[in-house]
Amino acid sequence: EAQVTQNPRYLITVTGKKLTVTCSQNMNHEYMSWYRQDPGLGLRQIYYSMNVEVTDKGDVPEGYKVSRKEKRNFPLILESPSPNQTSLYFCASAQGAKNIQYFGAGTRLSVL
Amino acid sequence: QKEVEQNSGPLSVPEGAIASLNCTYSDRGSQSFFWYRQYSGKSPELIMSIYSNGDKEDGRFTAQLNKASQYVSLLIRDSQPSDSATYLCAVMAYTGGFKTIFGAGTRLFVKA
Numbered sequence: 001e002a003q004v005t006q007n008p009r010y011l012i013t014v015t016g017k018k019l020t021v022t023c024s025q026n027m028n029h030e031y032m033s034w035y036r037q038d039p040g041l042g043l044r045q046i047y048y049s050m051n052v053e054v055t056d057k058g059d060v061p062e063g064y065k066v067s068r069k070e071k072r073n074f075p076l077i078l079e080s081p082s083p084n085q086t087s088l089y090f091c092a093s094a095q096g097a098k099n100i101q102y103f104g105a106g107t108r109l110s111v112l
Numbered sequence: 113q114k115e116v117e118q119n120s121g122p123l124s125v126p127e128g129a130i131a132s133l134n135c136t137y138s139d140r141g142s143q144s145f146f147w148y149r150q151y152s153g154k155s156p157e158l159i160m161s162i163y164s165n166g167d168k169e170d171g172r173f174t175a176q177l178n179k180a181s182q183y184v185s186l187l188i189r190d191s192q193p194s195d196s197a198t199y200l201c202a203v204m205a206y207t208g209g210f211k212t213i214f215g216a217g218t219r220l221f222v223k224a
Contacts, residue, residue, distance in 0.1 A: 033212065040120075042200065042216035043156070050210060058211055090155055099144055099204055099212065103155040 002027045006091050006104035013081055014112050021076045021107050023091030031094040032074040033058070033101065034066065036087040043090065049074055081111040116203050118215035126223050131188040133218050135201030138182065145177055146202040147186045149195075150217065156200055160186060191222045 004025045013019055025032065033048040035058075045058030049068040063085055065077040074093075078085060088108050092101040115138040125131045133147070144163055148156035160175040162168045162184065168175045174187040184203075188195055201215040 031210070035214075040216060043202075043214040045212055045214075048210060048212070056210075059213070099210070100146065100158050100161055101202075101212070103157070106155050 002102070004091055004093050004102055004104040006089075006107050008107060009105060010108050012110045012112065015082055016080050019078050019081060019109075021078075021089060021091075021109070023074045023076065023104060024072050025074075025091075025093040025102075026072065027093060027095065027102070028071065029093035029095045029102075030071070031096075031099055031101075032068065033092045033094075034064070034074070034076045035090045035092065036060065036085075037090060037106075038087050046076070046089075081109075083111050085109065086111050116201055116213045116215040118199075118201050118218045120216060120218060122219040122221050124221045124223060125191050127191060127193060129191050129222075131191045131195065131220055131222070133186040133188075133199050133201075133220070135184045135186075135203075135215055136182055137184070137201075137203045137213070139203065139205045139213075140179075140182065141205040142179075142182075142203045143206050144204040145175070145184045146204075147173075147175060147184075148200040148202060148214075150198045150200055152198075159199070188220075191220075193222045193224045196220055196222045 034046040035043040047066040049055045091104040094101045147159040150156045162175040198217040
């Protein structure tokens with residue numbers, strides 16, 4: 001089954017404790033992206049990757065890191081989480097420039 | 113700042129009616145346009161994509177694009193209660209990278 005898999009689905013952590021949210025896709029997609037979704041603000045792009053070792057900032061990259069060492073994986077790293085990073089996070093992947101994006105189930109993160 | 117604007121709603125229509133959802137965007141370099149549907153607590157799923165001016169129909173859904181007016185719309189014919197969701201407009205420009213900008217979404221309620 002074609003899918004984008006995020007883990008964990010739910011995470012509660014404390015300020016400053018490094019965490020990683022994993023994202024994996026099995027569709028051989030070149031394009032992958034991370035979004036955060038907050039009430040009233042919709043989806044905002046954090047980082048995206050056009051291919052292995054090619055990443056670029058979205059609209060809200062501050063406080064986040066990503067890496068793309070393999071085509072299928074695109075982890076999101078929060079080196080020192082803060083409460084304002086409490087949000088619902090989605091990973092997505094797409095094939096080619098037309099970029100119909102397929103989304104993972106989401107990760108709900110709470111930073112205390 | 114590139115923007116995508118949607119009326120937040122809620123938009124309420126009776127079952128069987130036509131629901132009309134609208135979206136405007138600010139970046140004239142935008143080339144790909146998408147409508148996603150998001151049920152509460154779920155991830156976005158693609159409804160329609162459109163890339164050139166005019167109408168594109170798929171079943172009960174019609175997307176309309178007018179690049180001169182920087183306007184994209186989604187019509188849902190014969191609306192059903194199962195169509196009740198938040199509809200997200202997304203725009204991608206190929207200039208300066210491949211960012212995807214989402215609108216904040218329009219909540220649609222279809223009354224039985």
